[in-house]
Amino acid sequence: MSGRARSLDALDRAILEATQAGLPFVAAPYADVAARVGAPESEVLARLEAMLARGVIRRIGLAPNHYKLGLVCNGMSVWNVDDACVDALGQEIGALDFVTHCYRRPRRLPAWPYNLFAMVHGGTREEVLEKKARIADLLGSACRASDILFSTEILKKTGLRLARRAGAEASCSD
Amino acid sequence: MIDETDRRIVNALQDGFPLLARPFAAKAAELGLEEGDLIARVARLRETGVVTRFGPFLNAENIGGGFCLCAMAVPPEKWEAAVALVNAQREVAHNYRREHELNMWFVLAVEDRAEIEAVARRIEAETGLAVLLFPKEREYFLDMRVPA
Numbered sequence: 512m513s514g515r516a517r518s519l520d521a522l523d524r525a526i527l528e529a530t531q532a533g534l535p536f537v538a539a540p541y542a543d544v545a546a547r548v549g550a551p552e553s554e555v556l557a558r559l560e561a562m563l564a565r566g567v568i569r570r571i572g573l574a575p576n577h578y579k580l581g582l583v584c585n586g587m588s589v590w591n592v593d594d595a596c597v598d599a600l601g602q603e604i605g606a607l608d609f610v611t612h613c614y615r616r617p618r619r620l621p622a623w624p625y626n627l628f629a630m631v632h633g634g635t636r637e638e639v640l641e642k643k644a645r646i647a648d649l650l651g652s653a654c655r656a657s658d659i660l661f662s663t664e665i666l667k668k669t670g671l672r673l674a675r676r677a678g679a680e681a682s683c684s685d
Numbered sequence: 686m687i688d689e690t691d692r693r694i695v696n697a698l699q700d701g702f703p704l705l706a707r708p709f710a711a712k713a714a715e716l717g718l719e720e721g722d723l724i725a726r727v728a729r730l731r732e733t734g735v736v737t738r739f740g741p742f743l744n745a746e747n748i749g750g751g752f753c754l755c756a757m758a759v760p761p762e763k764w765e766a767a768v769a770l771v772n773a774q775r776e777v778a779h780n781y782r783r784e785h786e787l788n789m790w791f792v793l794a795v796e797d798r799a800e801i802e803a804v805a806r807r808i809e810a811e812t813g814l815a816v817l818l819f820p821k822e823r824e825y826f827l828d829m830r831v832p833a
Contacts (some may be wrong), residue, residue, distance in 0.1 A: 519748065524825060526739070527743065530740045531740070531741075531743075531770045532740075533738060533739045534702070534739055534740040534741075535727035535816075536725075536727060537724070538707055538708060538709055538710065538721075538724065539706055540708065540709075541704070541706065541708070542706065552706065556704050556705075556706075559704055559741065559803070560704050562741075563704075565747070566744050566747045567743065567744060567747045567748060568741045568742065568743060568744065569742045569743065570701055570741075571702045571704070571729075571740065571741045571742070572698050572699050572700065572701050572702045572739075572742070573695065573698040573699060573702070573727070573730075573738065573739040573740075574699070574736065574737050574738045574742070575695050575699065575735060575736055575737065576734055576736070576737050577737055579687075579733075579734060579735045580687075580688070580735070580767070585781075587783065587790070588714075598823065598825075601823065601825040602752040602825050604825065605824075605825030606825075611823040613824070614821045614822070614823065614824055614825065615821075615822045615823040615825070616754065616819040616820065616821060616822055617802060617819065617820065617822060619819070622786075622787070622817070623787070623817065628754075630817075653823045654740050656832060658763050658785070659781040659786075660784060660785045660792075661783065661784050662781040662782065662783050663782045663783065663784055664781070664782040665779075665781055665782075666768050666771075666772060666780035666781060666782055666789070666791075667771075667772045667778075667779060667780035667791070668779050668780075669780075669831050
C-alpha cells in the first residue's frame with residue numbers, strides 16, 4: 512500500500528465505508544454518516560475535507576448513467592502524438608468539455624502506434640466523429656495517425672472492488 | 686423521462702457536492718429550488734438509474750490499488766469463451782467490445798498494483814490469447830462530468 516493509504520486511520524476508513532454505497536438523501540447527510548461511525552459531524556466534515564485535499568477522495572458528487580442521458584455512443588479516440596508535445600497537447604484535450612477521460616499510455620508497436628487516449632461520448636456516431644475532428648484540429652501536425660474505437664457492447668460493468676484492507680469499495684464510473 | 690430541472694441538477698452535482706451541514710440546501714439555493722425538492726429529485730434520479738452513484742469518489746491509486754486498461758484481439762470463434770473467461774475474473778471491472786482488431790478492452794482493478802501483471806498472465810493462460818497492457822502513464826484530466 513502507498514504511504515497515503517497507510518495514512519488512512521480507522522475513522523477515515525469507517526467514513527469511506529459508510530459512504531461507499533452513497534450519501535443518504537436527507538437534509539443533513541453528513542450528520543447521518545457521523546451517527547453511523549460514532550463521531551461528531553464536524554469531525555466527519557473535517558476528515559472528508561482532508562481526504563479531498565490529499566487526493567484520497569477525487570470528488571464528492573454524482574455520476575450519471577451516460578446511456579440514460581442519451582449519450583449512447585462512446586468512442587475511444589486514440590492518437591499517435593509526437594512525444595515531445597504529447598503532454599502539453601494532452602492537457603488541452605483533457606480540458607475539452609466533451610472529453611471525459613484523457614490519458615497518455617504506452618505504444619505497443621507494431622500493432623498499436625497510439626500513445627494518447629481520449630474518451631468521447633455523444634448521442635450519435637456523427638456527433639462523436641465531429642468531436643473527434645475538433646481534437647484533430649487541436650493536435651494539428653503533432654499527430655501522425657489516429658483511430659476511434661466505438662464500443663458496441665458492454666460485456667461487464669461492476670463497481671471497482673479493491674483495497675479490501677481499507678474495507679472500502681472504490682467507485683469509478685465510466 | 687428527465688426534465689430540464691433534472692438536467693440542471695445532474696450538471697450542478699457533477700461539479701461537486703459541498704461539505705456543509707446542509708449541503709442540499711446550499712445547492713438548492715444555487716439552483717433556485719427548495720431543499721426538499723432537490724433531495725426528492727436526486728433520490729428519484731438515483732432510484733431510476735439516471736444517477737449511478739452519489740457520494741465521495743475514491744481515487745484508487747491513492748488508497749493503494751491500481752487500474753490497468755488491457756486489450757485482446759479475440760477471433761470470432763473464440764469470442765464467447767473469451768468473454769466468459771475474462772468476465773469471470775474478479776479483477777475485471779469493466780469490459781467493452783469495440784470495433785477494432787483489438788476487439789476486447791477491459792480494465793483490471795487490483796488491490797495492489799503489483800498484481801496486474803500476474804492477472805494479465807493468468808488471463809492469457811486461460812484464453813490462449815495475448816493480453817496487451819496499457820497502463821496509464823499520465824492522466825490529463827479525470828472527471829466523469831458529461832453535460833446532461
